[in-house]
Amino acid sequence: MDTEAMRSFVRAAELGQLQRAADELGVTQQAVSKRIAALERELGTRLFTRTARGVEPTLDGQAFLPHARSVVAGADRAVAAIRPGSRALRIDVLGLRSAQAVVLHDYWRSHPGIELDVVTLRVEDPRLAVDAVRAGDVDASFRSVTDLSALPPEVRQVPAFDSPLELLVGPRHPLAGARTLTPARLHGYRIWIPGITPRSEWARFYAELGAAFDLHIDPAGPNFGTEVLLDALADSADVATLVGARDRYVWPASHDLRRIPIAGPALVYPLSLLVPGTHAHPGLRPVLDHLAGLAPPPEPAWRPSWAPHAR
Template identity: 40%
Template sequence: MDLDLGAVRAFVAVADERSFSHAADRLGISQQAVSKRVARLEDDLGTTLLLRTHGGAEPTADGRSFLTSARALLGLADQAVELVRSRLRTFRVDVLGTRLASIEMIQVFHETAPDVEIDIVTSKGLANAEPALLAGTIDVFFGRATAGVDESLDRAPAYLEPLQILVGRDHPLAGRARLTMAELAGTTAWMPGNAHESEWVDFYRYLSADFSVATDPTGPNFGLEHFVERIASSPDVYSFIGEKTRVPWHPGTARIPLVDPTPVFPWSLIWHRQNRHPALPALIEHVAEGFRPFDATRQWLPPYDVPFFTGPRRTST
């Protein structure tokens, strides 16, 4: 037997108020509607739950017994509804890191849709974001998609972020306005965040192979402040960073753009195909409007990423 929650709620209201009229006021419906709901519930249960009196109503023994379970049932129902509503109100976005290009993309989107409640999440990359997307604990993920992504996930190209190098002021390259990738051949970039397998480690593996640039993943990695301080204090250490990566300012560092070609990191917007959050279509459209396709005449991408970031915006796994 399926209980009518409206009828259960009417019964609890009458039991609390000891009055059909007061229960009607509490529920915002007519007294007649309250009476019909309670009568229907009693028919379903096959017992009398309330004794009608001239002064109002009193629960019967069965009514008092049922009241505890009825309150618990309504509590669970209200909790379930609130969880769903809260889920719909809050748009959970995994930006990978709050100092990366992805945070700027979602900030700009929020300016166009200020009524969307956004919950920013940071993860350790696709290895964490993929199961979260599948489980529905996040709505979207900004990051690089690699081969083998679950077929229930969809993605759209979001942004090709130019790479730069960060050097100390005493580094031989510090005075350069720009650098070609050929000039970095035979050098080693310090990349303490590349110590474990990830989609960005895969990206730099291709970069190293194509331009003869090695990477040193040794740490320790104590965060961006330590990272910048280490580079500022060294005459020979440099690292790759994204153009929009917000590293802490330091007077002893310089950022140098890379050209001929410019390596670009491929940011994708990734979501579950069955996700029905009302903000998702707006974000997908926003990302599509801002996307600029890969330009092979001046940019570089790993071969895997080239087809997806070339030409008009599309969705694909």
């Protein structure tokens, strides 16, 4: 059933005149008349009678009116749910326990009433995230394209915030008792980051990190998820991993895992946002302002080569 025909019927019934309904809808009176006539044929009944002042709904028209209003309102809500500028701001994060999601949650809590839709694109290649931003599927994506010359003109990359890394180990690991660690102290230990995807930004990050400090970054094995990794750390005396300082992880108390800050220098993962080059969602600017106000990581800090102010 044609929702625009029902919209024409609803406005004509509410305004009492076909011409006034046409003026409001931005069409001709003839178009409104044709829409309503087609609707009457589909329903097999008359919806209006003509009066000296205009039109009035018939008894069937009166019965149909509240249902038609509901259909029109539902169609409007459906369109608003996906139209940039009217729907909620939609931002892609790498995971709902990631630092990105944590920071967005803090923003949402400090701005009651805003409409924010946090999603996770099931893509590893940042070029696919670029395509999603360009197509308008998301309004922004927490991904980094390490070669900025590969960005199309419709998409730009802006710094979001720096995420310092921490070492996560089980209670039997030799470094478990440390309050803080330097990158040099990590030399010789297995740092397990399972499932690093080729061509992803984090693949390049860990390759540069390992080369810079001669670290043993082990990507072996499929990634069975955070819970399996945490279980492995709890049971191991020699396996560690790296996590972001703002990443949110939960594990059983019996695991007794330790998060140890790294400094001298801090190891910083630079997070960026892919955003439209023009016609960005109006809710994006306040989010960027919030990110700009986050506390910077401690200095000195090491960053990969593509990061602003890399060291």
